[in-house]
Amino acid sequence: MYLKELLSKAKQAKYDVQKLTKEQKNNVLLKVADAFIKHADIIISENEKDIAYAVEKGMSDGLIDRLRLTLPRIEGMSEGLRQITDLEDPTGRVLEEFKPANGLHVKKVSVPLGLIGVIYESRPNVTADAFGLCFMAGNAVVLKGGSDAIHSNRVIVKIIREVLEKEGHNPDILSFVDSTKRETVMELMKMNEYIDVLIPRGGASLIQSVVNNSTIPVIETGTGNCHIYVDDSADLNEAVKIILNAKTQRIGVCNACESLLIHNSIYESFLPTLEKALKEKNVEIRADEISATILKDCIPATEEDYYKEYLDYIISIKIVNNVDEAITHINKYNTHHSDAILTKNMNNAEKFLNEVDSACVYVNASTRFTDGFEFGFGAEIGISTQKLHARGPMGLKELNTYKYEIIGNGQIRG
């Protein structure tokens, strides 16, 4: 009952938010950004309750760090919202316009998705960030954050709702599932009558749980088993730099490289240099039998390794006979996120671009560029690894759908 009541109001609010102008949306986001700074002490003291509980529970330092809100982090949340106001409102764009034989005037126009549900883990900054992006794209939002961050999320939501209300808007444009019960999330994921789209944000197990349990359309994001294939004609100095960047510039992100394929005519000369560079960054190598004959220090790669998104200082290596074998391997093991070929052979590059089944396919560049900001979208709600709707980095435009607006003068169908 609690959920149905909450979502009924949220569903009503989705029609209200669609009527707001860009100026009204900017005004709300700027006021919320100010309110975060003004109430930083309250946010921090509520956050301390979550931290205290996490410490008591024996949560790891890494996870506690993710959970913690400091003044600089609150300033970061504010700045994030301010930046969204600089972006173009994605709604109301005329995507196509045509007159079929029946004489109707058809316009295909971008419109908000409606009510977006976001299910996420323990980073409380996602609360502000997800709201800001969905809101600027004209959507109402219902948030279900991790139980560990409930005090932090509750106060952030309260501040946003107060601004909405004070500015004369429906506060239910942002709803918050204030529950730590697992049953409530399960129930939420079946609320097709109210929620148009669900976006899970977090680790692979959260995302799998949403994909497996939701009857609402889901945008699957963020699992990246990204590959780099070093072709026989690759510039090997450049290859070392790109591999190092893709593996180690930032560990624990979905666009990091997890697996390396190397052409069999170059591995003997290439691997010693590469191994040295990887070892300097303390990267552990899981190698197939052939590359193990050259490598000084490696662990045998298992079949499971090739499926693995390590998110760690580990990389798997396999030697292949040609670009076709590389493509077949990638299409078998990847997560359709980002894969790269390093080559000077433009035929092989083109083959790779055409045949690798991923959202982003690179020639001679690091996989780390798969990112809404790097693509110039100015924002990112996530990176889609599914085929429906959006693929790759999702900015504001990807938080819209379209409708057909059709004007006639009495047409009936014969």
Added chain:
Amino acid sequence: MYLKELLSKAKQAKYDVQKLTKEQKNNVLLKVADAFIKHADIIISENEKDIAYAVEKGMSDGLIDRLRLTLPRIEGMSEGLRQITDLEDPTGRVLEEFKPANGLHVKKVSVPLGLIGVIYESRPNVTADAFGLCFMAGNAVVLKGGSDAIHSNRVIVKIIREVLEKEGHNPDILSFVDSTKRETVMELMKMNEYIDVLIPRGGASLIQSVVNNSTIPVIETGTGNCHIYVDDSADLNEAVKIILNAKTQRIGVCNACESLLIHNSIYESFLPTLEKALKEKNVEIRADEISATILKDCIPATEEDYYKEYLDYIISIKIVNNVDEAITHINKYNTHHSDAILTKNMNNAEKFLNEVDSACVYVNASTRFTDGFEFGFGAEIGISTQKLHARGPMGLKELNTYKYEIIGNGQIRG
């Protein structure tokens, strides 16, 4: 095990079909069209087995008619495939091209969805039709048709696979789940590892079952509780014609009108004329209290009526005070398919276009135009009523997704 083996081959075939040229795809479709005619007698004799079983089971005449394949219907299937060859190949279109600050060259290119699963009911012509459309859009297809049509479907699939093989292509581009077990469909709907997208085609209960049980992304199609709102300034002669067309030109289709809203300042003068016209077509009226005071022959409308997709000679009527009330009613009861306003007031028309949450919103035209052929798409796999991916009529373009092809010259992320 049967399914996994079948789908492993189908998954491999999805990479093969993507390499075919438009000419190769045309050639296959034309050869299949010929083969249907050549083997019409075998198709009909297999279909007779299904018919005999249906008669024995006591299936209704209407359903048996849907199931039956005659020579003209087989010719229709052939002609459908020939027509697909006239359409543009939707793959490989450059949708966007840009150079972000990092200097990468990014192309957003249309590509096939991959392996599409189609789950449908007892119309065996869907077997040819769904294959033809998905195939021209570069996809492999796995079909699961209704058990009642299993002999018909089996022989149609066999003919298509034989052509594929004879033309030197992988026959697994088309797979067929040759099973009448319910467990097999349930299992199929969880095969995320192999199938990229599921499209159910059939009645509301089939579609709901797929939406509720699939973990694979689904495109929800075809349920239409379509409304027409007659505003106070509408041309009432035109209104009668449009309502009659939308309700009775074809019963049992998703774009037929099921519910009528009428402005309270015109219902007294409008309803007698409308009732006369509807009665001539034997349309039963389910009316609210106000309209019942004017109507000669009607049944009281219940809350349930307003949610109903009758697909029959029945229409519900409700009187509203203004366009806002009409919009609120529609957004509460509709299925986000197609809704129309009849008006001369351009402010009300614009409000209606903006605020009604449907795939297709009409001004002064029949809802019956929501159709891929009427929109000039030249084909239609279904009409999407969800927000993700495609909305409204889905043609070949909507059977594609996109990928980003990114060319660099050694870029690493700083």
